[in-house]
Amino acid sequence: MSTHYSDTLAVSAAAHDHDFLGAAHDANARRTRLVVMLTAAMMVGEIVAGYATGSMALLADGFHMATHAGALSVAALAYAYARRHTHNPAFSFGTGKVGDLAGFASALVLALIALAIGVESLVRLFTPATVAFGEATVIAVIGLAVNIASAALLGHGHDHGHGHDHSHHHDHHDDDDNDTDHRHGHHHHAHGDNNLRSAYVHVLADALTSVLAILALLAARYLGWVWLDPVMGIVGGLVIARWAWTLMQDTAAVLLDRTHGGIASAVRAKMNAAGDVQLTDLHVWRIGPDAHAAIISVRTLGAPLATPVLRDRLNGIESLRHVTIEQH
The missing domain is CATH 3.30.70 (Alpha-Beta Plaits)
Known part of the structure; x- marks a missing residue:
């Protein structure tokens, strides 16, 4: 990925590629595929067990996992598409923004999930349903374990996926780029894989719902606070909506070529x-x-x-x- 310059006095006609994929693109793609397989396995297991035992809680959580598996699959496909078309001249500046497109789509899915959780929680708040607390708690714990494993896989790339590929910098030195954005707690280098981030947020959203569900189920079972379950659902929906909005803003800024x-x-x-x-x-x-x-x-x-x-x-x-x- 060399840097190219031209002016009205001297224009270079030298051929160059437009490979602007992230330095950790392939590693992040592998992580995402592993998480897709893990999520899909959990989804299938819950749905099969739900039908076998007649448990609506298992079925509901299984189909909930299906939405996340679908979104994560979109992320995995985006990595594959971007790599496959890296040198396709039809893309004027390469396929580096394919991940941002996938991230924006995932943000929309997250927003819909947040809305669905909020609506269902409001319904449950006014018309409480019978819940098999013990069985539901076990499901939530298993789901949380899967989410923690998935977060561990994606989190490595999320935290350290800002690696710099300096092998092609023939025209300038590799110093700081003077960006003063400190959102991640360290000096930000204008890097960020929004496709991986979207997958990471989906996993965090699922983990959050599992944690809130466990707390609510335990409180309902041992303290009689049945109302806490839908309240926790509303809280979880609001948090997920906030994550979705932030992700949507950041990916939209890239897609609309916002000035850095x-x-x-x-x-x-x-x-x-x-x-x-x-x-x-x-x-x-x-x-x-x-x-x-x-x-x-x-x-x-x-x-x-x-x-x-x-x-x-x-x-x-x-x-x-x-x-x-x-x-x-």
Whole structure:
């Protein structure tokens, strides 16, 4: 993934690829496939056991797991599609944003799940149903164990999937990209696999519902607080809705080519530092988990400058992988 520059004075016609997939793409794809298989196995087991025992609790949880298995499958397919079409010239900037598209779709599914949980919980709050507390608690514990295992698989990639592929950085150094986003508790490098994140959020959502269900079932069984079960459902639905909204916002920003403020500020500062050019137009957008593209237009305040001079000013902004510089 080399960085490419051109200007109105000298335009390079050298061929280059548009492989802007994340450095951990294949590893994250493997993790997601494992979680799909784990979730599907749990789903099938619960549905079969539900039919065999006549347990509606088992059947309900099995079909609930089916929605998550479906969403996780979409994530796995997105990884495969992005890898298969990496070098397809039909995609102008490669397939680095396929994961964001899948993440947005997963966010919509999460929102629907949150709505369904909320509605069902409200119904149960006013018209309580008979619950087999012991059996339901066992189901919830097993489901939680599966979710913890799944979270462990995906969490490694979620926490450390911001790895940097420096093997193709021939045009600039691999320093900080000056993004000041600290949402993850460390210096953020404008990286993030939203496809993996969507799968991770689905697993967390399922784990949350399991934990809340266990607490509510134990309280109902031993304290008689039957009302706590639907209340916990409403709380869980609200939390999941919040996660879905955040994921939807972040993936939509990528799909709509929202300007990355930190990188844009860094480009602006570096281009204007020498005082010999005036930045007239700037576009910076994400084209993959580890990659951004930029179109930079400058007006020289004196004699025209060679493209390498302007190019070298961008040293240190490591996530810029496809850059066009227009000089006029």
